[in-house]
Amino acid sequence: MSVRSAKTGAVSREDGQPEAGGGGEQLAFIRETVRKAREPRAKPRTWRGAALAGELPVARVLVDKGLLHLDQYFDYAVPEAMDAEAQPGVRVRVRFGARVVKGRREGGELHDGFVVERLTESDYRGPLAPLAQVLSPEPVLTPSLLALCRAVADRYAGALADVVQLAVPPRRAKAEAEPVTEPLPRPEAPARGSWSRYGTGPAFLLALARGDAPRAVWTALPGPHWPQELARAIAATLASGRGALAVLPDGRAAGRVDAALTELLGAGHHVLLTADAGPEERYRRWLAISRGSARAVVGTRAAMFAPVADLGLVALWDDGDSSHAEPHAPQPHAREVLLLRATEERAGFLLGGLTCTVEGAQLVDTGWALPLGAGREQVRAAAPLIRTVGELDEARDAAARAARLPSLAWQVTRDALLRGPVLVQVPRRGYVPRLACERCREPARCGNCAGPLELTGGDSAPRCTWCGRPEAAWHCQECGGFRLRAQVVGARRTADELGRAFPKVPVRTSGRDGILPSVPDAPALVISTPGAEPVAAGGYAAALLLDGWALLNRPDLRAGEETLRRWTAAAALVRPAGEGGTVVVLGEPTLRPVQALVRWDPAGFAVRELADRAELGFPPVSRMASVTGSAAAVADLVATAHLPEGTDVLGPVPLPVSAPGPGRPRRPGDPPPGERWDRVLLRVRPGTGAALAAALKAAQTARTARKQSDPVRVRIDPPDIG
Template sequence: MSSNNDAQGEQLALIRESVRKAKAKAPRAKPRTWRGAELAGRLPVARVLVDKGPVHLDKLWDYAVPAELDEDARPGVRVRVRFGAGTRNVRDGRREGGGLLDGFIVDRVEESEYRGPLAAIAQVLSPEPVLGPRLLSLCRAVADRYAGSLADVLQLAVPPRHARIEAEPSPALLPPPKVPAAGSWERYPTGRAYLEALARGDAPRAVWTALPGPHWAEELARAAAAALASRRGALVVVPDGRAAARVDAALTGLLGEGRHVLLTADTGPEERYRRWLAVSRGSVRAVVGTRAAMFAPVRDLGFVAIWDDGDSSHSEQHAPQPHAREVLLLRAAQEKAAFLLGAFGCSVEAAQLVRTGWALPLAAERERIRAVAPLVRTVGDGDLARDEAARAARLPSLAWQTAREGLRHGPVLVQVPRRGYVPRLACERCREPARCGHCAGPLEARDGGTLHCGWCGTEARDWHCPECGGARLRAQVVGARRTAEELGRAFPAVPVRTSGRDHVLDTVPGTPALVVATPGAEPVAEGGYAAALLLDGWALLNLPDLRAGEEALRRWLAAAALVRGQEAGGRVVVVAEPTLRPVQALVRWDPAGHAVRELAEREELGFPPVSRMASVSGPPEAVAEFLALAELPPGADVLGPVPLPAAVAGRPRRPGDAPVGERWERALVRVRPGRGAALAAALKTAQAVRLTRREGAPVRLRMDPPDIG
């Protein structure tokens, strides 16, 4: 047996030696070429994402890599490619488009699945790898969730290039800071534990109901600093530049310069790209910014936070219109990072995160809330009917008295709803909003007074209020005119300041003054406001939208949180029916309880966030064709279509308006929990098929529309 084995081993050795000699004598393979130009010897095919938005082009395209571009043509860099004649889809070989387009190299491979000739990369615009694997994965997940194209998401995630900025060196990465003290987090029973978990490198997830007052910015800064202390990155997203500046100042005061960057539109394109590059290169590990910062490529991301997720500013207006909260939830899941959702109020989505157990509540005890929150008093319809001052000047006597007393001790805030709110119908007797019996949508009066649902279009015949049995409806009063002038006449010796869309104040002194502001534009008063008047509550409560009550409470809480605590004499008067749920939540300062009850009602009605919903709008024929083409998942429920109001020439166009002079309709498509991905995929496929055929008018598609009223 041993002799046979030795003979076989000798034969194998002779065979291997013969093969080695044959390979050595064989002529070397000629380098691959394209139109006479030599291609890269290794991985000569680049898979390129072309920066072209339509969903039917949402795929990777194969291009040859010339040898002279081999070193710079790395995954993640920007390139220019010929997209047209001679360029074919890697999957099916069809010719598409034309001309030179920008794109990103996603990968380098040895061979293309397409066997015909490939066009070559025309130019590497920059050797800077701006599209890393984590950012690419995040953008793909966002595109899939919102039925959009990857190219559209990348336009939101990667800022335009500035060559001069790329040539500048980035600052050196500073060593991690020390673990910060808990500070005002001590006011919350689990606040210290949350910061300690961040500092250890854990990934705690919490929904934080912040106490009223100015401490929220410093508390966010301390949470971010704790994540930095664990040698991880941190990302904080806030609704506007004013809030970003407060967190920026708090983080700078806590850690000093150089440990974080501020990403907002106010910084300008060049400076914004400089800061973004510092984050992409890993020189800075912490970012504070508005919604565009949700895609910031923070290295070793360990903590993401969003403040006031119910603010509409967090919803991106460019396709595919993602919401910052959902993007940060995706990032926390993909990168196993800690998550913090904070606000004075509590959105229904936040309540759902707690109910499902994905996040834990982080709130103060009731005794502390009562101590630091202002005393809230209400003025309802009965009070207004008996109040001579209210009938004459539209302001109840209690509001006048509260303002007069507050002005003795400091500034008084007056919150006035913006003009332009569209009222909805409500029961004349009990003020319960008039809803459709089929889908619970808001009822509207059209066609000479007939009632129709604003969501599904069903006609409501013989409507009666389910609460009190009343049969009469009323349109609620909208807005408050000449408020500043009226207050100026009533208090001639007191300065009156205004803050609104045209001119927003950031801060005001702590001296006596009347500050009239629209929701979201309330300035911070030094030392807090002595009192606040929340006028015309019905203008907020009767918006024709599913979120009317939630939004009214959020805006009231944001204003009332600027008022001194009850122990310091702070008072708030809200002009709204005191028996309504949002008003009661404000009086008790219980936003989480209100959100839990709202969530239960949404679940009963089958509306978001319990379900996933999509909006399809466009000309009637196009909407009908689109819905017929889409292979909707089983159990999908189509509401409508219903007519959309047309935009008026010369006036600002609202998000849901049809183009000027055109007749549009909108349909809502609803699916049960767990079917959202299937719905998005079906709608995206239908959109791609229609664009490929180039037949019919385009339709506007939006997943998870924030306003379905």
């Protein structure tokens, strides 16, 4: 049997020897074979007797193997029967890991992949295995999407296959079989609407409508108008004949923008991409964008890769929300992905939110984007009245010592309930999520695994949040005490206490166990954890922001920024001060986040935070990478990586040992149970972040090639540096 190589077309037997005779005949045969391989062929090539494609017989394939040492393309022969369907961008199945035995490839496992291009010949000198199957003729991995995935992989020192997995949803054959629909005609440019409240808002809309690519960091006014304003920006982009993409932190926020855009333009101009749609419907909507049937996308984090053609605007709402950080490798952030898209595709950029992150302030400081905000008069007209209760006030308040609410908060709640609902934001969920010894205030720990203890109800026994073991006979290891006190009070305990304080008022809760999308405009107490606040029809009459210390005292670089973001999100749901809206925050009035909330100046807070970080060399002014793993593995990676000149090596420091259990599942990046890991932070000056990512990726690849099994996790620009 004869086999023809996709590289040279030379014919050989299964034992690898030429079929022609020896001496001059063999030499002449080889010369003739080489000559024919260098000239156009009229006859189809073959692989084990099967004809190969004539013009472009080689397919370059991205194999779905997310390993750094395999982060490259592989060439395969294209059988003639697959010539028409095996086009760039389609899904295929290939045999990977085959061995060359006597001149031919054998064995290997079947893996999915994508054809990235078709070639006339391969650089590989040996025989090429053929494509096993074309899974679908749908070109889902377009050249622009492939380029974006490659840029994201390089930015985060990851494998291209991992990024493509995030960008292209799993196939659903039923959705692909549906006919392609024509897009609707471009809509008319929308009126400015509430954008007139912002000084440069109308000019921003006008620039989008005429086909420009403006870039802005938008600090939105409090109130319910931001979904309509974002919808108008998308509609203005569609009016220019281009596409638009908006990414929001959760399905509730995406649903509000979806409803606003549908009301403004009608159905058919855009699609909503969220997990609530289900796999098949989500893929159907994704195909509508890929095929050009719809020109705009509103969705959550995964929509950042949506293949919108002729992109004119990328918008991101509330970029400080942790939901925008992808937990799967290589853990890209939606903000950075959209920044890459805006730069590479020359699209407009809109980074919006009720607050401004330090990264947003940096975009303005460098001149890459312009600020888009309202004047102080507009802010005062839209914001509620902010009142503070500090620790000194609580110490002087007898009611605050005996009850959950200080006197000021109780009075504001009582008066507001006569006019509408009252929102109460509690930082922690549960009943009493943290307990301590009543005598010495030492945190209460489990005798089995040393995990923290909690109360799940008013009559329940203390229970470990890690292993779930009850501790009915607990005693303090420090002082021998047997009595417990609440160290942190949760949302359900707060609801019980407020229900007793206001017995005739309905109490509703919104949190992890069940999030309320909205509440009616009627007197009620709405107890919510941060991020789960429902929207009230007509706005809340008042809001109470409890236990500010629990947010501000977190050991995190972003503790102040995150606290202000959560407070502002709740306060923005309250009616303006002119309509009696009041917010009471339990926090020390002299702290910077509290002062920023009182003045309603989130942009000024971000500018000051950026200046402090620039002085200390913290992100985002510098670029940083986190390397975690066993002590030996981390030391080996850092020692072998060719780090950029001037790299600061911070650490190593031991990571806290975490024990997953019923109340605490293991998170991505946590060390395995029982193992102790170290962490090293690598910091480089601005402009060398790409070199740092390339160096760490090369070092990881070298470790894998040396078959070093100890895992090392590399994360570029981690948002949760403590």
